Amino acid sequence: MLPMFLRNRETLNRTLQGIVLVGCLLFVLPAYAIDLSNISVQDTLVNVANQVPMLMKLATALAYVLGMIFVVMSVIKLRHTGEMRTMMSQEHGLAGPLIMMAVGAMLLYIPTSVQVGLSTFWSDPNPYGYLQQQDQWAQFINDCFIIVQLVGVIAFIRGLIIWTHLGSHGGGQGNFARGLTHVIGGILCINIYQFIQVIMNTLGIQT
Numbered sequence: 547m548l549p550m551f552l553r554n555r556e557t558l559n560r561t562l563q564g565i566v567l568v569g570c571l572l573f574v575l576p577a578y579a580i581d582l583s584n585i586s587v588q589d590t591l592v593n594v595a596n597q598v599p600m601l602m603k604l605a606t607a608l609a610y611v612l613g614m615i616f617v618v619m620s621v622i623k624l625r626h627t628g629e630m631r632t633m634m635s636q637e638h639g640l641a642g643p644l645i646m647m648a649v650g651a652m653l654l655y656i657p658t659s660v661q662v663g664l665s666t667f668w669s670d671p672n673p674y675g676y677l678q679q680q681d682q683w684a685q686f687i688n689d690c691f692i693i694v695q696l697v698g699v700i701a702f703i704r705g706l707i708i709w710t711h712l713g714s715h716g717g718g719q720g721n722f723a724r725g726l727t728h729v730i731g732g733i734l735c736i737n738i739y740q741f742i743q744v745i746m747n748t749l750g751i752q753t
Contacts (some may be wrong), residue, residue, distance in 0.1 A: 591690060601696055669732075708724050
């Protein structure tokens with residue numbers, strides 16, 4: 547039998563969001579444990595960008611944990627569906643558990659899932675192309691890109707989580723579009739450098 551907090555998806559989502567928020571604060575707050583009177587916007591972005599690798603590891607670890615939870619929940623629901631196979635009820639359909647298992651597998655293999663998403667839009671994705679530039683202004687832009695990349699990873703994971711609601715009653719109404727928007731937006735943010743290059747080339751702007 548599942549623990550009580552796993553039975554309510556809304557409670558589970560709020561709990562996970564709280565964990566992410568607390569984790570982000572634990573990693574980011576030490577960067578600001580200095581005199582704030584002499585810090586510029588650029589210094590703030592640099593401090594945040596320096597914390598991004600740790601935040602990226604935190605997001606990846608949370609994706610692994612969520613993937614494991616979703617896989618276990620899907621197996622339990624499949625077992626429950628098998629036990630109730632003689633009842634003709636939409637509540638015990640296979641769509642929900644199968645979608646949850648697929649999402650769980652994608653979260654467990656989150657680096658591969660992101661790479662597949664990038665390869666869908668670009669034949670040769672290069673999320674770290676912006677790291678080649680060295681001047682001060684370019685470094686400022688690079689720091690912004692790094693932060694956007696972190697936001698993209700979080701949005702990608704959020705989109706996959708939204709898709710777990712597709713198998714529930716009325717879950718397909720809007721959740722697929724919302725999840726797809728998060729996934730595509732996350733992919734574009736992860737490869738923000740080449741995305742901007744595509745826009746500039748489309749508009750005929752020379753870089």
